[in-house]
Amino acid sequence: xxxxxxxxxxxxxxxxxxxxxxxxxxxxxxxxxxxxxxxxxxxxxxxxxxxxxxxxxxxxxxxxxxxxxxxxxxxxxxxxxxxxxxxxxxxxxxxxxxxxxxxxxxxxxxxxx
Amino acid sequence: xxxxxxxxxxxxxxxxxxxxxxxxxxxxxxxxxxxxxxxxxxxxxxxxxxxxxxxxxxxxxxxxxxxxxxxxxxxxxxxxxxxxxxxxxxxxxxxxxxxxxxxxxxxxxxxxx
Numbered sequence: 001x002x003x004x005x006x007x008x009x010x011x012x013x014x015x016x017x018x019x020x021x022x023x024x025x026x027x028x029x030x031x032x033x034x035x036x037x038x039x040x041x042x043x044x045x046x047x048x049x050x051x052x053x054x055x056x057x058x059x060x061x062x063x064x065x066x067x068x069x070x071x072x073x074x075x076x077x078x079x080x081x082x083x084x085x086x087x088x089x090x091x092x093x094x095x096x097x098x099x100x101x102x103x104x105x106x107x108x109x110x111x112x113x
Numbered sequence: 114x115x116x117x118x119x120x121x122x123x124x125x126x127x128x129x130x131x132x133x134x135x136x137x138x139x140x141x142x143x144x145x146x147x148x149x150x151x152x153x154x155x156x157x158x159x160x161x162x163x164x165x166x167x168x169x170x171x172x173x174x175x176x177x178x179x180x181x182x183x184x185x186x187x188x189x190x191x192x193x194x195x196x197x198x199x200x201x202x203x204x205x206x207x208x209x210x211x212x213x214x215x216x217x218x219x220x221x222x223x224x225x226x
Contacts (some may be wrong), residue, residue, distance in 0.1 A: 035216075105156060
């Protein structure tokens with residue numbers, strides 16, 4: 001079974017631009033969560049989508065948004081990029097069961113200059 | 114603010130020894146607990162999940178959970194140089210929380226040949 005895939009793997013943007021990242025979950029997984037990882041803050045939860053609806057949201061500004069499509073694929077968007085948005089953005093998928101084990105994709109490394 | 118605390122390390126053990134990694138969490142209602150391994154430059158990989166008090170063994174790995182003490186640990190027996198990585202403890206908060214998973218900042222483990 002194929003794992004979680006994320007595109008693009010690397011991205012360089014300038015301040016003020018916007019960016020869209022894509023995630024395809026493991027086949028059969030219906031929940032997709034997004035995380036930001038930085039050396040200083042570690043792994044921080046952005047949001048979770050299930051059945052095309054945002055189910056949970058972390059403590060990030062409104063510049064960070066996402067959506068999920070009917071095939072469970074998800075995108076996240078960051079508008080008006082700031083230098084501090086430079087990070088590894090990770091997508092994780094899970095079955096919607098009581099176990100809720102999450103499996104991560106390879107991540108998108110975003111650099112804002 | 115739900116928190117997960119880990120010793121940042123680095124933790125250094127000789128090859129063949131037992132490595133012990135510890136984690137405490139603040140949300141007493143937490144139900145699901147996970148250990149992830151992250152190699153440098155890679156995404157987190159799920160290695161253990163535990164849901165009830167006691168020990169859970171999988172090969173060389175043993176996860177231990179004590180909900181009364183709000184403590185979860187990971188033991189790695191017969192440590193190998195390939196186990197050198199950062200180990201992340203993750204906790205799923207109690208129902209009604211806004212976050213999917215809360216991560217500790219990780220413990221860096223080095224296994225010396």
